[in-house]
Amino acid sequence: MKLANKHIFVTGGAKGIGAAIVQDAADEGATVSFIDIDVAAGEKLAAQLNNSGKKAFFAKANVANFEELKSAFNQAVSKFGDVTGVVNNAGVNSHADPVTMTDKEWDDFFAVDMKPVWLTAKLALPAMRKAKGGSIVNICSIHGRLTYPGFFPYGAAKSAVLGLTRNLALDEGKHEIRVNAVSPGYILTDLTKGWLAAESGRTEKANSIQPLGRMGEPNEVAKVVTFLLSDKSTYVSGSDWAVDGGLGARSA
Template sequence: MTRVAFITGSGRGMGREIALTFAKKGYRIIVTDVNEDNANETVALIQESGGEAFATVCDVTKLASVEAAVNVAKEQFGQVDVLVNNAGWDKIEPFLKSEPATWETIMNINLMGQIHTCKTILPLMIEQGYGKVVNIASDSGRVGSSGEAVYSAAKGGVIALTKTLAREMARHKINVNVIAPGPADTPLFKEIGEYNQGITEALIKAIPFRRLAQPQDIANAVAFLASDEAEYITGQTLSVNGGLAMV
């Protein structure tokens, strides 16, 4: 049976690399993103390499949008076997200079978005008798990160959510795990503003492997946790950070 992967925020960056990696492994992909053009670009890349994919707009902050996207997935492929909660956003700034509107956006995308998708897709997995969920958190949710107080809180919430769902879903043989990336060379990292200038070089010096993570590094780890080789792994948080934090 060909598995179907529903990947949020897969219109660019790390999410796109995850989608391409899964497609190479034979999955059919539901590419979801708030930006339709980006989602279509990812689908085109998958199709060029001989894979099968379909794009749909999904704003993870809105439960109705998630439900609509999942309905599209069911119409196109009839099932959802793997959920990868990749969609995320951050604005790096000192906490005392941050504003409530920013807090709300960060929490809605990074935490509520994953709650929405899990609430919608887990019942399908239970009905199918099969499912793998890989939530993308961050090492900031484990050890904190200056300038990312609310983001760290949201990602810490993702880790706690994952552990609880792993316990609740174990009776249904559904695996729920977390990938916690360290600093990664993604479009989001390049867009996070003036506060980040000069930090990249410092991070590279601090990382034992002396480089930022590449999207493929993260995608490989996600693919492992979504595979049948990881069927006895659940409720775990796997850091992919080049040794920057060892927790």
């Protein structure tokens, strides 16, 4: 029970990697609050957790809207007390052209994939500073360091998240608050499975470049996240944990 007596707040927690993080945190003894725009999936997961004797709270909120995010965060605090750990998981993909992408499309994308990492810190840090402790984990991507054509501006956003992670770690260390990033590679979420199914042979091709010969599962990311949220990682801060099966070590 690595997270006993912890209150973890997760963004984008209804499906995929986010849901796996919510589940694993609850399994490790945490009280978990999470938000998402998918109400049906969020309510279903919260009900499953509560019905199994765990403590979970779900609220609908769009991380790009600070008032919605703030309201959901305050509801979580009112229900379960101060947040001791934050996981910034919410995000969207972008396959834009640098010439045709509009200013609004750029702003809308960064409002989901980068800005909320700061906004959740803005909400959680006052109580963490007062308590002299806390952990923030930002879900980044292998694209923060390595990318390939067609992922503009996704790589830029994930690189920015890594930079923000480092600076928050340096700035908040004096309050004994730790900030780290986790960068998944190919993970078998519903989104990934849909992409793989869209073209014959795509799964085999993707697996052929994986050093472990397979893609990862969401719970394999979650286990690293819960470690970083726990008191078993008290001297880990400002780091980027690759959960990519070794893909980032491979040369083209």
